[in-house]
Every structure is written in C-alpha cells, then in structure tokens.
Amino acid sequence: MVHGHYTMNTSILVSKSDKIIKGEISLPGSKSESNRALIMQALCKKPFEIRNLSIADDTVTLSKILNVDIKTQQTTIDVGPAGTAMRFLTAFLSVTPGEWILTGTHRMLERPVKLLVDALRLLGADIEYAGNEGFPPLRIRGKNLELTNEISIDGSVSSQYISALLMIAPTLPKGLILNLIGGVASRPYIEMTLAMMAELGIKHDWTGNTISISKQEYQPNDLYIEPDWSGASYWYSMVALADEADIKLIGLKGHSLQGDSVAAKIMENFGVSTEFLKDGIRLTKENRPISVDFIDFEHCPDIAQTLAVTCAALKHNCTFTGLESLKIKETDRVLALQNELAKFGVSMTQDELSYHIDCDSIQIKSDSMAFINTYHDHRMAMAFAPLAITNGSLEIEDPAVTGKSYPSFWEDLTKVGFECKELETEIRN
Numbered sequence: 001m002v003h004g005h006y007t008m009n010t011s012i013l014v015s016k017s018d019k020i021i022k023g024e025i026s027l028p029g030s031k032s033e034s035n036r037a038l039i040m041q042a043l044c045k046k047p048f049e050i051r052n053l054s055i056a057d058d059t060v061t062l063s064k065i066l067n068v069d070i071k072t073q074q075t076t077i078d079v080g081p082a083g084t085a086m087r088f089l090t091a092f093l094s095v096t097p098g099e100w101i102l103t104g105t106h107r108m109l110e111r112p113v114k115l116l117v118d119a120l121r122l123l124g125a126d127i128e129y130a131g132n133e134g135f136p137p138l139r140i141r142g143k144n145l146e147l148t149n150e151i152s153i154d155g156s157v158s159s160q161y162i163s164a165l166l167m168i169a170p171t172l173p174k175g176l177i178l179n180l181i182g183g184v185a186s187r188p189y190i191e192m193t194l195a196m197m198a199e200l201g202i203k204h205d206w207t208g209n210t211i212s213i214s215k216q217e218y219q220p221n222d223l224y225i226e227p228d229w230s231g232a233s234y235w236y237s238m239v240a241l242a243d244e245a246d247i248k249l250i251g252l253k254g255h256s257l258q259g260d261s262v263a264a265k266i267m268e269n270f271g272v273s274t275e276f277l278k279d280g281i282r283l284t285k286e287n288r289p290i291s292v293d294f295i296d297f298e299h300c301p302d303i304a305q306t307l308a309v310t311c312a313a314l315k316h317n318c319t320f321t322g323l324e325s326l327k328i329k330e331t332d333r334v335l336a337l338q339n340e341l342a343k344f345g346v347s348m349t350q351d352e353l354s355y356h357i358d359c360d361s362i363q364i365k366s367d368s369m370a371f372i373n374t375y376h377d378h379r380m381a382m383a384f385a386p387l388a389i390t391n392g393s394l395e396i397e398d399p400a401v402t403g404k405s406y407p408s409f410w411e412d413l414t415k416v417g418f419e420c421k422e423l424e425t426e427i428r429n
C-alpha cells in the first residue's frame with residue numbers, strides 16, 4: 001500500500017488500466033478552515049474543541065507551533081512551506097508577548113509579506129526583516145498595537161494578509177477598521193475568515209471596501225471542519241476524465257465556507273454531475289460535449305491547476321484569467337504548468353491577463369510515459385495524477401509533497417483502482 005513516508009528521492013508510478021472509477025472517499029478536513037480554527041482557538045480565552053481538524057502537514061505544523069513552540073517560548077518559529085501559517089502568525093505573534101524569529105522553507109523566503117508587515121507596522125507592530133526586505137524571515141517583538149485602529153491595505157495580492165489582520169482585530173485595543181484598496185483577490189477566503197469568527201461570536205461590518213471589527217472577546221464554541229473542497233477538485237477531474245464514474249465524497253456539502261466548492265459548478269461543464277446527499281456528495285459522469293471555454297480563477301486560485309490539466313487531458317482549448325496570485329504560491333504555478341503541459345504538446349500562452357490553454361498539438365498517447373516534475377508543490381502532483389486515466393500511466397516526482405494538504409491522496413487513488421508504485425529515483429529537474 002502506498003501511504004505516508006516517502007523520502008525526497010522518490011517518484012511514484014501512477015497507472016490506471018481502465019477508464020472506470022467507483023468508490024467512496026473520505027477527504028481530509030479543509031486546511032484553510034483548520035488553520036483559521038487553530039489561530040482563533042489560540043486567541044480565545046476559553047477552551048473549545050475543533051472537530052475533524054485536517055491531517056495536512058501545514059495544519060500539524062501550525063498546531064505544534066501554537067500549542068508547543070509558542071507556549072514554551074521557542075525563539076525560532078518555522079512554518080515550513082505553510083503560507084497561511086506564515087501570514088496568520090505574522091499578525092498573531094505581533095500581539096503575542098515575546099521575541100520571535102518567524103521563518104520557513106527556501107520558497108517561503110521568496111513569498112512576499114511586505115503588505116502585511118506594512119499594515120501591522122502602521123498599527124504599531126515591531127517587525128524587522130531578518131533577511132531580505134519584504135520577505136521572511138521576520139523578527140517580531142509581540143506587544144500591544146496601539147498606534148491607530150484604521151489602516152488601508154492593497155487587497156489584490158493575497159487575501160491571507162487580510163485574514164491575518166481580521167483574526168487579531170477583535171483583540172486590538174480599539175478594534176480595527178480595514179480599508180481594502182486595489183480590489184480583493186481570493187475573496188471567499190476573507191468571507192470564510194469572517195464566517196468562522198462569527199461562529200465564535202465576533203461581529204463585523206463589511207460595507208463597500210471597509211471591514212470594521214470592534215474590540216470583542218472570542219466566545220468558545222466547538223467548531224466542525226468541513227472536508228477539503230480543494231482536494232475534492234482532483235476527484236472532479238478524475239470523473240471528468242473517466243468514461244464511467246460513481247464517486248462519493250463523504251461529508252462535503254453544497255453550502256460551504258470554501259470558495260473552491262465552485263468546482264461543482266465549473267465541472268458541470270465537463271460532464272460531472274454532483275448530487276448533494278445528506279452525508280456527502282456523489283459525482284457521476286455524463287458523456288456530453290464540454291460547454292465552457294473561459295474560466296476565471298480570481299476567487300478560486302487553488303483549483304486552476306486542476307482545471308488546466310483537465311482541459312489538457314480532454315484536449316479542450318480554454319482561456320483562463322485570474323491567475324496573478326499563482327506566481328507567489330508554493331512555486332510559480334503558471335511557469336510550472338507551462339513546463340509540465342508542454343511535455344504533452346499543450347501550450348499555455350499569455351495574452352495580457354489571459355492564459356490560453358491550447359491543445360491543438362497535443363500528444364497524449366497511451367504508449368507515452370510522461371515524467372511530471374512537481375516543484376515542491378502538492379497541487380502540481382495532485383492535478384497531474386488524474387492523467388493516468390487518459391494516459392494509462394505517468395510518473396510523478398516526490399509523492400510526499402501531497403502531505404501539505406492531502407497526505408492520504410495516493411492511498412485514496414488505490415481505493416478506486418489506480419495502481420501507485422513508489423520508485424526510488426533521483427529527483428529530475
């Protein structure tokens with residue numbers, strides 16, 4: 001069985017002998033909801049429980065930081081590759097007494113935090129760059145933030161900066177008035193933050209571009225974490241690529257806090273029907289022509305790779321927009337997609353803010369054996385894996401990378417008839 005502990009120098013051979021997928025899958029809890037719940041639990045003076053907390057590496061890391069490292073006053077806090085942990089902790093540690101160095105993986109030190117640091121400094125935070133200006137590592141001295149209660153932030157780069165500020169807002173001496181300028185990217189994630197805060201009694205007002213939160217105490221209330229819709233997107237892709245499919249994803253709901261639940265609507269265009277059941281959702285395949293040639297990912301950036309590979313596998317030309325934030329995630333995801341799709345003769349060309357997936361020179365053949373590089377990005381591995389259905393098999397670099405959000409991914413593939421064989425190889429770059 002393929003599960004869990006891979007070394008860096010492995011790849012995985014994923015094969016599928018037919019185009020039929022059937023089974024029941026229990027996805028991990030949402031990492032976004034989990035990481036918010038953990039921060040709010042740490043900010044709440046009274047205890048409460050979090051049920052179905054994600055098993056994602058990023059969540060395990062954040063939980064250990066909050067429950068062990070900070071409580072034992074460790075100076076160096078290492079978030080690894082977890083972007084939400086980095087951004088949420090930048091704000092959290094700014095109001096937590098102590099002196100902290102906040103750092104992460106090599107890639108984390110290339111992911112910008114300047115807009116968030118500038119905003120926190122305006123509030124009175126003591127943060128210095130311990131490496132390059134604008135990037136982690138950060139030296140943070142936690143204190144009361146008393147300079148002002150009204151600031152502006154550019155909302156077009158990452159919603160994580162805004163979520164980070166909002167979660168500490170009720171604990172600030174005069175609350176927070178946050179003006180969003182320059183647009184709002186990944187908006188559903190901000191709505192998720194506010195909705196989860198509301199579950200813990202925190203009121204807010206969002207009028208126009210201004211979110212106001214007065215000083216309030218988080219009220220304890222047990223939280224339930226819904227399964228991960230971003231992880232569900234790979235199952236939608238598999239169903240879209242199959243000739244025959246019947247997949248139940250346990251626990252998912254139609255009305256979700258997760259913006260990536262829009263996958264159900266987008267994937268309808270690729271012949272995937274979603275039936276909402278009491279205890280989950282059921283995906284089935286209808287063989288009909290694809291009915292979409294333009295998709296905007298501004299508010300669901302994490303499923304862009306899934307859709308790019310789905311289009312490539314189905315030889316469907318499509319235009320994507322809203323990919324700006326992909327360049328500052330686990331890797332430059334646009335570049336990574338361009339490189340890996342090119343291996344199949346699929347191009348992804350930019351025209352101002354649009355990207356065209358062009359499959360006219362495609363070479364996906366059942367006898368060709370592709371090797372997919374994953375660039376330390378869980379979503380590269382998971383987005384390409386469904387291609388085993390149309391390609392017969394493919395080899396994917398560094399299977400352990402999926403642990404960031406979905407550690408049981410390969411094991412779940414084997415449940416629906418994929419063969420996943422771990423291979424010892426040198427990582428090919």
Ligand SMILES: O=C(O)C1=C[C@@H](OP(=O)(O)O)[C@@H](O)[C@H](O)C1
Pocket residue numbers: 031032033084157158159160163185186189301302325
């Ligand atoms: O707040 C969150 O949980 C997230 C917000 C999004 O980031 P951006 O707001 O930077 O797009 C998303 O891509 C990330 O995976 C999780």
Ligand SMILES: C=C(OP(=O)(O)O)C(=O)O
Pocket residue numbers: 081082083084085302329330379405
């Ligand atoms: C972008 C992601 O995560 P983060 O920004 O939290 O590292 C992701 O999971 O796709």
